[in-house]
Amino acid sequence: MQLTMMASKRFGEFTLEADFSVNGERTGVFGVSGSGKSTLVGMLAGLVEPDCGKIVLNGDCLFSSSARINLPPEQRRIAMVFQQHALFPHLDVKGNLFYGFNRCRQEHRVIDFDALVGVLELDDLLRRSVKNLSGGEKQRVALGRAILANPRLLLMDEPLSALDDTLRFQIIPYLRSVSEQFGIPYLFISHSLVEMRLMTDTVLVVEKGRITDQTGSEQLARNRMGRSSVGYINLLELHGMTERDGMCAYRWDGGELLLSATNRDTESGLFELSSKDLILFKQHPEAISARNLLRCTVAALFESGTKMGVELHCGDGKLISEIVPVAARELGISPGCTVYAACKASAFRRLSARNPSKK
Amino acid sequence: MTSLMSTDYDAIRLSAQVAIAATLFSLPYGFAAAYLLTFVKFRGKVLLEVLVNLPLTLPPVVVGYFLLLLLGKNGWPGSLLSDAGIRLIFTLKAAVIASAVVGFPLLVRSLRIGMEGIDPQLIKASRTLGACWHDTLLSIILPLSFPGLLAGSSLMFARSLGEFGATIIVAGNIPGVTQTIPLAIYDYASSPTGGSTALALCLVSVAISLAVLFLHELLARRVARGE
Numbered sequence: 372m373q374l375t376m377m378a379s380k381r382f383g384e385f386t387l388e389a390d391f392s393v394n395g396e397r398t399g400v401f402g403v404s405g406s407g408k409s410t411l412v413g414m415l416a417g418l419v420e421p422d423c424g425k426i427v428l429n430g431d432c433l434f435s436s437s438a439r440i441n442l443p444p445e446q447r448r449i450a451m452v453f454q455q456h457a458l459f460p461h462l463d464v465k466g467n468l469f470y471g472f473n474r475c476r477q478e479h480r481v482i483d484f485d486a487l488v489g490v491l492e493l494d495d496l497l498r499r500s501v502k503n504l505s506g507g508e509k510q511r512v513a514l515g516r517a518i519l520a521n522p523r524l525l526l527m528d529e530p531l532s533a534l535d536d537t538l539r540f541q542i543i544p545y546l547r548s549v550s551e552q553f554g555i556p557y558l559f560i561s562h563s564l565v566e567m568r569l570m571t572d573t574v575l576v577v578e579k580g581r582i583t584d585q586t587g588s589e590q591l592a593r594n595r596m597g598r599s600s601v602g603y604i605n606l607l608e609l610h611g612m613t614e615r616d617g618m619c620a621y622r623w624d625g626g627e628l629l630l631s632a633t634n635r636d637t638e639s640g641l642f643e644l645s646s647k648d649l650i651l652f653k654q655h656p657e658a659i660s661a662r663n664l665l666r667c668t669v670a671a672l673f674e675s676g677t678k679m680g681v682e683l684h685c686g687d688g689k690l691i692s693e694i695v696p697v698a699a700r701e702l703g704i705s706p707g708c709t710v711y712a713a714c715k716a717s718a719f720r721r722l723s724a725r726n727p728s729k730k
Numbered sequence: 731m732t733s734l735m736s737t738d739y740d741a742i743r744l745s746a747q748v749a750i751a752a753t754l755f756s757l758p759y760g761f762a763a764a765y766l767l768t769f770v771k772f773r774g775k776v777l778l779e780v781l782v783n784l785p786l787t788l789p790p791v792v793v794g795y796f797l798l799l800l801l802g803k804n805g806w807p808g809s810l811l812s813d814a815g816i817r818l819i820f821t822l823k824a825a826v827i828a829s830a831v832v833g834f835p836l837l838v839r840s841l842r843i844g845m846e847g848i849d850p851q852l853i854k855a856s857r858t859l860g861a862c863w864h865d866t867l868l869s870i871i872l873p874l875s876f877p878g879l880l881a882g883s884s885l886m887f888a889r890s891l892g893e894f895g896a897t898i899i900v901a902g903n904i905p906g907v908t909q910t911i912p913l914a915i916y917d918y919a920s921s922p923t924g925g926s927t928a929l930a931l932c933l934v935s936v937a938i939s940l941a942v943l944f945l946h947e948l949l950a951r952r953v954a955r956g957e
Binding site for chain 1: 849851855856857858859860861862863869870
């Protein structure tokens with residue numbers, strides 16, 4: 372997907388100046404609420420008319436104030452998934468799914484209905500009324516409806532914000548696999564850095580109506596570490612839980628990790644660990660209360676605000692730890708040297724659980 | 731209690747006829763007006779709003795008199811129609827028009843309340859899914875404003891049953907032709923011997939109104955349950 376946008380829109384005091392060009396299948400738009408993300412998406416979808424400028428998608432001009440072009444939304448082939456599912460209450464699940472499909476021209480119909488229903492696991496819901504679905508089911512139907520419209524671009528406007536944490540991370544794999552399997556590029560809008568990293572490669576940062584940065588999602592997380600109150604969030608896929616000494620032992624790419632017993636019901640899952648919860652030692656500490664001690668190699672150091680980020684390689688696993696620059700100097704931490712990283716069993720937070728037996 | 735005469739039965743039939751015709755006749759216009767007022771931005775919206783609501787505040791007699799001027803031989807719509815061989819004044823059609831005009835604001839109000847209740851995201855979603863504006867109108871807005879349509883129609887039907895002031899001026903009070911229940915009651919009430927017949931017609935009127943309101947409640951509940 373090649374998207375160029377040079378458009379502005381004024382609402383009273385607020386002005387959105389969207390001036391960027393992106394090329395990629397998984398693009399993010401990141402910013403706090405009120406920064407202008409939704410207006411940007413609205414202009415792209417044709418729901419908000421820019422005051423002036425130009426929008427070009429894959430070489431097709433969608434809007435141009437100088438050439439007096441303004442394609443209506445139905446001709447842009449840009450489908451949207453909204454924060455609140457926006458399912459049509461008078462239609463059942465099947466009716467909702469087919470709404471866009473029936474309105475799509477024959478030559479554009481490439482998505483196979485049954486394949487999509489399979490990927491999104493909607494088989495059992497087709498005859499149901501949309502009023503009787505759970506939040507996660509509704510969002511899956513909304514996603515399926517948008518994909519079945521056979522769009523050339525999918526806009527996801529905070530599609531996970533209305534869901535609770537557990538559900539959020541259950542939906543993400545669907546979002547990713549659908550666009551991958553059916554080859555539909557997307558623009559993912561969110562104020563969550565973790566969602567950005569899980570969903571996108573390139574990120575446009577929107578601040579006060581301006582595009583202030585265009586960078587990789589991983590790079591963005593590192594840049595923000597220094598001024599974030601939660602630090603950099605390490606995302607860890609953990610597998611094969613076994614109980615040991617009243618704790619839960621998991622396999623991780625970088626070795627075994629011990630987590631507190633509250634995770635007993637999770638066989639495998641996605642966990643987060645803040646860069647603030649990793650303490651570094653230059654030598655092996657003799658005795659320590661923290662239950663996890665990992666021997667790591669320092670791969671790189673980076674500055675972020677007033678902090679230093681330390682990229683650690685531990686087997687095939689990667690972790691980011693944050694320390695103050697003076698600590699880096701005192702410990703003599705430099706790329707290539709070996710350090711020990713310690714963290715408590717209680718420092719991990721579960722984002723999503725996968726239990727094969729429950730499914 | 732005296733039994734009703736054939737002209738009284740005519741009045742009941744005519745009342746129902748006028749109310750049904752006026753409601754059905756107004757529906758498409760009411761829907762269009764409500765759509766314009768709810769969803770479309772345009773110049774002169776306030777003017778349309780005022781015009782639609784004007785019959786609600788004007789005395790029905792005034793509405794009737796204006797209709798008489800317009801539809802009479804000297805008004806331009808009236809003269810056009812009379813050239814085409816159509817006469818409206820003092821016919822049942824005039825009674826329908828009078829009821830339609832007087833009840834129109836009620837219909838539009840209910841429809842608007844229904845339409846304003848539709849989540850704007852649904853309309854946006856339908857557009858991004860490939861529906862043009864009239865497709866959205868028919869596939870999303872129309873079915874979702876059904877409760878408002880139902881409420882508006884029954885209100886308008888009930889209002890038309892009671893229409894008196896505009897009807898008597900523009901359609902007259904001709905038994906068997908344009909005399910609806912309220913006009914018949916007016917006739918009986920002003921004659922020294924008609925008291926009991928007037929009362930009988932009043933009871934008929936009450937019965938019809940109750941039936942309409944019950945039906946309205948029943949349907950409204952069914953719609954609410956369906957949601």
